[in-house]
Amino acid sequence: MFAASVAVGGAAQAVVAESADxxxxxxxxxxxxxxxxxxxxxxxxxxxxxxxxxxxxxxxxxxxxxxxxxxxxxxxxxxxxxxxxxxxxxxxxAGKLRWDDPVTKHLPQFRMQDPWVTRNMQVRDLLIHNSGLGLGAGDLMLWPEPNNFDRSDIIAGLAHLKPTGSFRSEYAYDNLMYVxxxxxxxxxxxxxxxxxxxxxxxxxxxxxxxxxxxxxxxxxxxxxxxxxxxxxxxxxxxxxxxxxxxxxxxxxxxxxxxxxxxxxxxxxxxxxxxxxxxxxxxxxxxxxxxxxxxxxxxxxxxxxxxxxxxxxxxxxxxxxxxxxxxxxxxxxxxxxxxxxxxxxxxxxxxxxxxxxxxxxxxxxxxxxxxxxxxxxxxxxxxxxxxxxxxxxxxxRSAGHVRPALPAARAATVAEFGSKAGVWQDPWFGEVSLCRRDGKLQFASVKSPRMTGQVMRAGERWYVSWQGLGEDADAWLEFSGDAQQPRLQLRAIDPDIDFSYDYPDLEFQRRDDCR
Missing domain, CATH: 3.40.710.10 (DD-peptidase/beta-lactamase superfamily)
Structure with a gap:
């Protein structure tokens, strides 16, 4: 125990002082x-x-x-x-740790993508948003809640998040380091x-x-x-x-x-x-x-x-x-x-x-x-x-709004073709782009609330999420070839909350729909 024995009264009992304001x-x-x-x-x-x-x-x-x-x-x-x-x-x-302790002293399993950063990350670095990761990196392991990620998943996922800057060189708000x-x-x-x-x-x-x-x-x-x-x-x-x-x-x-x-x-x-x-x-x-x-x-x-x-x-x-x-x-x-x-x-x-x-x-x-x-x-x-x-x-006048989309309609499995299937991201895990309840849906295994209907707008595809609001909707962008197909998500709304960390997702196709 190192909780100080301090005799204090709670604010609930405090009397509000007289104030002219x-x-x-x-x-x-x-x-x-x-x-x-x-x-x-x-x-x-x-x-x-x-x-x-x-x-x-x-x-x-x-x-x-x-x-x-x-x-x-x-x-x-x-x-x-x-x-x-x-x-x-x-x-x-209490002498239980030091601000300049390496994180690995207390968490040997801690890994960043760069081994040098792994070795040199100190406890103090966890608190000041200087990791080199991008704004809100990996937040899709935290929100929307509830989800099936645990703390070990989050720590393991850090090794797969690509830095956008050098360690300790710039500020970028980060939630995962506080976990x-x-x-x-x-x-x-x-x-x-x-x-x-x-x-x-x-x-x-x-x-x-x-x-x-x-x-x-x-x-x-x-x-x-x-x-x-x-x-x-x-x-x-x-x-x-x-x-x-x-x-x-x-x-x-x-x-x-x-x-x-x-x-x-x-x-x-x-x-x-x-x-x-x-x-x-x-x-x-x-x-x-x-x-x-x-x-x-x-x-x-x-x-x-x-x-x-x-x-x-x-x-x-x-x-x-x-x-x-x-x-x-x-x-x-x-x-x-x-x-x-x-x-x-x-x-x-x-x-x-x-x-x-x-x-x-x-x-x-x-x-x-x-x-x-x-x-x-x-x-x-x-x-x-x-x-x-x-x-x-x-x-808004400068164009910082969700763009007007071409007339959208529900995508069909037939036109989606080989894009349908089971996809895997190294830190976010498995998602499916398959028919569910008669609709072509995006569904995450680890984050069940990340479920939505696949829509077609012109020649592009996007996900209309269930219950998250249209501000979170995302384009589905496919690349690669038949041997190594890739899938990425891109925000439609330029003012999307940064915790929808789409830029760090990079899916590879793993299997057909089950």
Whole structure:
């Protein structure tokens, strides 16, 4: 055991300090809900180390009447990464590992495509998106969920993913390395990742409602469900079963916490005195050190006057109007989170949304932070919503939209000919392009939700996925010869989510349809 014995109180018992800004924060929250028609949201603010605001709106499930409150659980998605990094920092502090340990010291089976990278990949490299792999490489082993990949599949699959750049030369966001990081923690700590997270983070810090690993939503209750937009309605999608398993991507984005839990997490990060001895100054500094430079977008320059942008251990670091900012976002289908800290002010904001809220979290967080970094500007959520919508209109006018396809129809087995059959990719595994239920379908063995009907548009073929939305649809591109036929997938929509990692797939035909 190396969970510190720290006497702390959970945020659920904390009293909100008096704040003259509560009405303004309420207004911002209402603007976000109304403008973006959100099913539900929770937002909290720590100011100078004190809890000054908690606000919730909407329902756990739209239309069912159960209101979101401070203890409702949300998927925090990639805000999990900071917790994974903190578990590793605790292990370093306890002498169980070092940041510069080779990954193979703890996971001898770890392999990258390049043997030199395999030998030289350190624990710290797993956290800072510098592996040389492309954006979202291998994410189809993680999402869509549920699927049949396990952590050993993911680690084995890394050897087949081709780098797009040199190791440690450039930033490219990566989820798979955080899965590896979770397994390094488990090996060094002698316990499963989920148990370590409970013992090293949740229990000592009093984050009483957070869930990780296998757990029962039916028993825990008060859980916000993800939603998708259906016309003018929010519809619950991918609702929880009574029991959840410890799925492979847990260390990259699998934690659920309440608003109260996240406020407690923020307080401890902003003020070490909240949990004496939990994490020493050396390891706190390591988490928030700029380890990997990141490109600065024009929007960051225009909105925040940003001069530096870098990745720490599980955190994005930047300057905003001359103030130090430490932040991260989280995105899973139908769930969005955002957490931003201004450490020199001991101030932070957290936002949790259970609907399609990418633009909502951006506009709301921006308005909230500007309240502290540039109060004279007097801007609100609608100001940033307008800027986002103008930029989106410009992208559409520049052609960054799903192209209009020729009249499409269902493909037939007869015209598909020898393209039908069983195909194999080295890391994604087996898929079939065969007749199922009277239709020509693409179906993955390892990822059952990657099932869709093969369509023909002009002289081209594409997959129309079942239940994933047309934004994910992909062209089927065939090459090679009769002896070595090849199949690749290409996104139709240029703005497809990067986790649909089609560029890294390269199938070879293995057999006829069975």
């Amino acid at each position: 509560g009405a303004r924060f309420d207004a911002f929250l209402d603007q976000a809900v109304q403008h973006y028609q959100l099913p539900g949201i929770a937002m909290g603010v720590i100011e100078d180390g004190k809890l000054v605001y908690r606000g919730t709106r909407g329902e756990l499930v739209a239309g069912q009447g159960a209101a979101i409150n401070d203890d409702s659980l949300f998927k925090i998605a990639s805000n999990t990464k900071a917790m994974t990094a903190a578990v590793l920092a605790r292990l370093v502090q 590896v990081a979770g397994e390094v923690a488990a090996a060094a700590g002698g316990k499963p990742y989920a148990q370590l997270l409970r013992e090293e983070i949740f229990q000592p810090l009093g984050m009483q409602r957070c869930q990780v690993g296998a757990w029962s939503p039916a028993a825990v209750g008060n859980i916000a469900q993800p939603h998708q937009r259906d016309g003018k309605r929010n519809v619950a999608a991918e609702r929880d079963p009574p029991q959840l398993t410890d799925f492979p991507s847990m260390a990259a984005g699998g934690v659920r916490c309440s608003l109260n839990d996240m406020l407690r997490w923020m307080q401890v990060l902003l003020d070490p005195a909240q949990a004496p001895g939990w994490l020493d100054a050396t390891q706190r500094r390591a988490l928030w050190t700029a380890h990997m430079p990141m490109p600065i977008s024009q929007r960051l320059r225009d909105w925040d006057n940003t001069h530096f942008y870098a990745y720490g251990y599980g955190w994005r670091l930047s300057d905003m109007d001359g103030q130090w900012k430490v932040a991260h976002t989280g995105t899973l289908s139908g769930m969005y989170s955002s957490l931003a800290l201004l450490p020199d002010r001991r101030t932070g904001v957290v936002i949790l949304i259970n609907g399609e809220g990418e633009d909502a979290r951006t506009a709301l967080m921006q308005a909230m932070l500007k309240h502290y970094t540039a109060p004279a500007g007097d801007v609100d959520v609608l100001h940033y919503a307008q800027l986002i919508e103008t930029a989106a209109a410009q992208r």
